[in-house]
Amino acid sequence: MTIDVLPDDVLVEIFFYVNLRGWDLEMQNSWHALVHVCRRWRYLVFASPRRLNLQLGYHGHRPMSEVLDAWPVLPVILTFGVMFLPSGLLHPKLDQRLDNMVAALESEHYNRICEIRVIDTTDSLWERVAAVMQKPFPELTHLEVQVYDDVVSVFPDSFLSGSAPRLRTLSLRGFPFSSMPKLLLSANGLLTLSLQDIPDSGDISPNVIVTALAAMTRLETLRLQFRSLGFYPHPASRSLPLPTRFVLPALTKLIFEGNYKDLEVLLSRIDSPLLYDLHIAFFMGLNLDVPQLRRLIGHAEAFKTFDQADVLISYLSIQLRLYPKTGVVDHHSPHKLQINIKGRELSSQLSSLAQVCSSFPLISTLEELEIRDYGFIPSSSHWYDDMENAQWLELLHPFTALKNLYLTDEFARRVCGALQELPGERATEVLPALRNLFVQGTSLQTLQEAMMPFVAARQLYGHPMVVDRWGDRIWLA
Secondary structure, X not given: OOHHHOOHHHHHHHHHHHHOOOOOOOOOOOHHHHOOOOHHHHHHHHOOOOOOOOOEEEOOOOOHHHHHHOOOOOOEEEEEXXXXXXXXXXXXXXXXXXXXXXXXXXXXXXXHEEEEEEEEEOHHHHHHHHHOOOOOOOOOOEEEEEEOOOOOOOOOOOHHHHOOOOOOEEEEEOOOHXXXXXXXXXXXXXXXXXXXXXXXXXXXXXXXXXXXHHOOOOOOEEEEEEOOOOOOOOHHHHHOOOOOOEEOOOOOEEEEEOOHHHHHHHHOOEEOOOOOEEEEEEEOOOOOOOHHHHHHHHHOHHHHHEEEEEEEEOOOEEEEEEEEOOOOEEOOOOOEEEEEEEOOOHHHHHHHHHHHHHHOXXXXXXXXXXXXXXXXXXXXXXXXXXXXXXXXHHHHOOOOOOOEEEEEHHHHHHHHHHHHOOOHHHHHOOOOOOOEEEXXXXXXXXXXXXXXXXXXXXXXXXXXXXXXXXXXXXXXX
């Protein structure tokens, strides 16, 4: 049977999956090619606009009226990005594109715009766009603005006339909280809120963001990434009493990067029972006391199924990532807990992560752990020498249920060197449930010989284990 004789409803379903391939570089949907195949296909595509999610991508290369005249009445996605020449100068066609985009936002067709993406732009160009968006956009469901500029950009109070009832995705980069409250309070139907590269902007109470979040009962994804300090720079503000905690009942993914004390302030106000994807990043501290993060993780039912983890070490950070066991190492699993501690000294990285691990009861239930390098690692051995064996033991001590430990090259020598220092019955105090220690990228025989006293001691006291080669594993990285 050829595709031409398939029933109409079957063809429409095929078109749907073809259309799922998404946007190409010109943001033209796959359906554009389908309607040029034959008259029947053109009719079926235009007869099923909702099922196929038909939309028009507009980029300002021509006046909007010319683009709309060529197609049926469909929702419009407006996309504008800065183009630079190799010399670093703006592309000469940029001004014309910007004029066309501004004209489109001012035209009678503005109420057909469902998505607006202003990406890789400057503050001055954003100001021109924002100036014509001080009115309601009734169909707007997605707004993305990325400003890369030394000047702090703002949202005017009259942006969208203070009304964004249909907005479902709001993604901003380079904007301070101080310019957002009115916009956030008007967008309580959000499903995704992403605020990246948030600049410092003086004293900002955590209640600014918390008040807005409290009304977002449909929010599923929250991303907060600060440029440096976070909510506010004065430590005295952190001691102020905070109102009662509230629930984000639909939140499943939380990403935070900033000061860990600010994270604690935020989490002291939030409950998220459905959370299953958590990414946290902060700089090293002398006392990483995170009781609110511990509470959040402890209350999330999804995290209780996790039984494997990896520790990824680089020159700039150390990461702890936890997953449910699936039989493969899937670093893109939708169920994930990731804590990234930034710093350049390996000894400080290890100490900070050990503090975090010792405070999470979840660590004591994990059965598999990998320790390996990733990203840039200094070639000099001095970087590895900046640690003590006791620090490795401190890191491993909370992993009391661990059965399988995987180590790569340099870290295998360091960790095994630390374990060898445990005499007699003390050999069972760290990793008491360990059964297999797998190593990769080093001389297995030499390491096995060096570990013989340690292995024998564990055998004597009823904790047998073997040292073997780390074979091929299935990776989804």
